[in-house]
Amino acid sequence: MKFFIDTANIEDIREANELGIIAGVTTNPSLVAKENISFHDRLKEIAQEVDGSISAEVIAEDAEGMVKEGKELAAIAPNITVKVPMTLEGLKAVKQLSALNIKTNVTLIFSANQALLAARAGATYVSPFLGRLDDIGQDGMHLVAQIAEIFDRHAIETEIIAASVRHPIHVTDAALNGAHIATLPAKVLKQLVHHPLTDAGIEKFLSDWNKQK
Numbered sequence: 001m002k003f004f005i006d007t008a009n010i011e012d013i014r015e016a017n018e019l020g021i022i023a024g025v026t027t028n029p030s031l032v033a034k035e036n037i038s039f040h041d042r043l044k045e046i047a048q049e050v051d052g053s054i055s056a057e058v059i060a061e062d063a064e065g066m067v068k069e070g071k072e073l074a075a076i077a078p079n080i081t082v083k084v085p086m087t088l089e090g091l092k093a094v095k096q097l098s099a100l101n102i103k104t105n106v107t108l109i110f111s112a113n114q115a116l117l118a119a120r121a122g123a124t125y126v127s128p129f130l131g132r133l134d135d136i137g138q139d140g141m142h143l144v145a146q147i148a149e150i151f152d153r154h155a156i157e158t159e160i161i162a163a164s165v166r167h168p169i170h171v172t173d174a175a176l177n178g179a180h181i182a183t184l185p186a187k188v189l190k191q192l193v194h195h196p197l198t199d200a201g202i203e204k205f206l207s208d209w210n211k212q213k
């Protein structure tokens with residue numbers, strides 16, 4: 001399983017990228033709104049930092065508008081992936097964008113059927129939202145497992161991005177259940193690095209080292 005970072009914050013992206021583990025970036029309108037910047041300018045900045053896929057979401061609700069916005073976003077950098085919501089209009093837009101060889105990420109996936117439809121429309125990625133399903137008392141990870149099994153059984157190449165990841169257990173379970181990618185908030189990424197026994201071990205090694213004559 002690969003890691004993407006789920007943010008529009010350029011400092012967080014730079015810091016994560018320095019670790020050498022970031023294969024891409026996902027943004028959404030809520031994350032961009034927090035930054036108070038020009039979306040296109042921020043995408044250019046991100047594209048200078050990151051070689052992998054950068055998901056940029058369309059705002060239009062009709063297929064024609066989504067395709068128009070998608071083409072504009074894709075023109076910003078060759079590694080822009082156009083993020084499209086899971087709707088009938090979204091599926092039409094995915095079909096058209098993929099015919100133009102523009103990569104797409106179908107977002108707000110909450111059922112295996114939605115993921116299958118998105119894949120058949122030509123999506124490069126599907127993004128099941130784990131945390132938001134857990135929030136309403138459903139099992140987000142079960143959805144990832146179902147999608148992974150269906151895609152595997154039917155030789156579907158669309159990649160699964162485990163999204164709405166809230167904590168490290170989501171990350172391990174997403175990897176075990178067949179997600180190709182987990183997109184992580186910066187906070188969760190940092191949580192993955194730390195373990196109390198690692199920290200205690202470093203402290204003990206240093207104190208033993210400093211005791212020598």
Ligand code: E4P
Pocket residue numbers: 006026027028107127129131132163164165183
């Ligand atoms: C992924 O592409 C989304 O931007 C994101 O993971 C949504 O997460 P949230 O449910 O924490 O807002």
